[in-house]
Amino acid sequence: MTGADLTQFLDYTLIAMLLAVAFAIVRLRNLFAVVMLTGVYSLLSAAWFVSLDAVDVAFTEAAVGAGISTVLMLGAMLLTARECEPAGAGRHWLALAVVSVAGIALLFAIPDLPVYGDPNSPANAYVGAAYLERTPNEISVPNVVTAVLASYRGYDTFGEVVVIFTAALGVILLLGFGNGRRDRTKPGKTGQEEDQA
């Protein structure tokens, strides 16, 4: 077996673990466990991105998915409950039908996708090839993705940063980081007693 075969087998292992984690997230009712599992999920998917040679995506996924969003979820859980409400008894047949139809449509779309690593696929052929060709001459950044993000699409990235800043402001306002909330509710012993119990 060659190296490519071996890495492909490892990919399948990672995807199987991703599936297991996703089902566990759906089934579990303990929200602490779910928050930790979402962190594990994004760690796994970032590892999978690395094996697909999308290192930049993996970097973002690991930093945002496993790091920041875990902490944000914990902060959100401070304001809400620790256990999920039990699901209603009724089955949602309409939702199941919609999901099934969408899934079947996606399965039908799979054969039209380009083969993994195909050099003639649209993503690799026209604009991508031009970027690969020009970047070393126009911008002396060894990483082409960085050159595209920070220079060719600099204004786009700037707009994204503004959007993320606004979103962060909104989250901070909602979750109330800072000392204001602490003074309103007396820093009682509730947390400690729950720990001991």
Next chain:
Amino acid sequence: MDMVNFLVALGLAGAMAIMLARLFAGPTLYDRVLAANSFGTKTVLFLLVFSAIAGRQDAIDIALLYALINFVATIAILKFFRYRSLEIALAQMSLRRAVEGEFEE
């Protein structure tokens, strides 16, 4: 050599699966924290072996980032369990508790 690396990667994947089982079942929160932390460590090792198999050096950077994030996330979760808050630095919190005489034991 590739084959040896591959077997090591498979072993690590098996260890990750065991950690996942503990993460799903884990009766207490601390079981789950420990399993998640250990799972992260295994992911770091898995990535390193993977980079050796695929012959890509850039996966090592990701592995280092993972190790850092894993540490920070574990600290955040444990701090949350202990103090029910992420707002104040740990040192400040224990100081406040000591001043208010809230230290048990």
